[in-house]
Amino acid sequence: MPDATDADGLTVGQVSTHLGVTVRALHHWDEIGLARPSLRTAAGYRLYTAGDLERLHRIVVYREIGLGLDRIRAILDDSTADVPGALRAQRAQIAERIERLQQLGAGLDRMIDAHERGLLLTVEQQAAIFGPEWNPDWPAQARQRYGDSTQWMQYAERSASRAPEEWQAIADAVAGFDRALGDAMDAGVAPGSPEANRLVERHREVFASYFPLTRQMQVCLGRTFETDPGFAAHYDGIRAGLATWFRRVIDASARAHSIDPDTATWQ
Missing domain, CATH: 1.10.1660.10 (Multidrug-efflux Transporter Regulator; Chain: A; Domain 2)
Known part of the structure; x- marks a missing residue:
């Protein structure tokens, strides 16, 4: 040198x-x-x-x-x-990365939108899927009330990846469960019976489409179904007294799993 x-x-x-x-x-x-x-x-x-x-x-x-x-x-x-050939090959790889990043960006946009709106469906799609009683303002009200909770985050992240067809399947599952509740009450199914306990498990499975539901959380929901005017009207509209019967069914199942319904908390 x-x-x-x-x-x-x-x-x-x-x-x-x-x-x-x-x-x-x-x-x-x-x-x-x-x-x-x-x-x-x-x-x-x-x-x-x-x-x-x-x-x-x-x-x-x-x-x-x-x-x-x-x-x-x-x-x-x-x-x-072959410098041009090497650069063309690198350009192709970059184009693939750009496409992947664009897909990730679109996914992030949907995730952000879902966290802010809850449902990524138009008002018309919501009405068609959830029926005429559905209020399109409910998701916004839920976000205002629960937006800081872990459950809202879980719900939003599931929502971000769902197509209308998947929401339709969930709505059908919920409607089928509601019919089964009404039929069980008509048949005189007693809280704490094997059939009633199966309904409680089915409810947890259906509800898991929104977010994971523990037994204690289910007890809290049961109270809400009975005392909240909107939920009570929904269940009592299926069968008179169904909201209270459903709450009793949930409580009986909870006791069988060593949970005191009177002290259960959202956890």
Whole structure:
């Protein structure tokens, strides 16, 4: 390596600033023989010439587009290397990554929308799926009331990935369960009986479409079904007194699992 004065070239620090790469990277490229400074001062400092800078510029560009250091070395040092071919291949990989990132971006948009709205369905779709009694304002009201809860997060993240057909299947499952409740009450099924307990398990399975439901949480819901005017009207509209009967069925099942309905909390 020829001796030189500082005026003959740029120091490592100057090149680092000029190219926007770290000194550590320059030292590494020097150590592996990818880009070595051509000059050295009498004091032993390495200096990069104009030719060195040109090579470094190409390294920075190739690295920026995602080429590995070994591939960069081959392009720079092999006069027979198919540079356009290598760049086209890299461009194809970048295009695939862009498409994947766009898909991720769209998924994030849906996730954000679901956290803010709850349902990613139009008003018309909601009416068609959930029936004429459905109020499209309910999701917004639920978010205002429960938006900071873990259950809202779980509900929203399920909602983000659901198509209308999947919501229709959930609505059908809920409607089928409601019919089964009414039929069981008509048949005189007693709370705590095997048939009643199966209904409780079925309710937890159906409700899990929204978020996981523990037995204690189910007891809390049972209370709400009986005392909340909206829920009580829904169940009592299926059969008179169904809201209270359903709450008793849930409580009896909870007791069988060593849960005191009077002290159960949302956990």
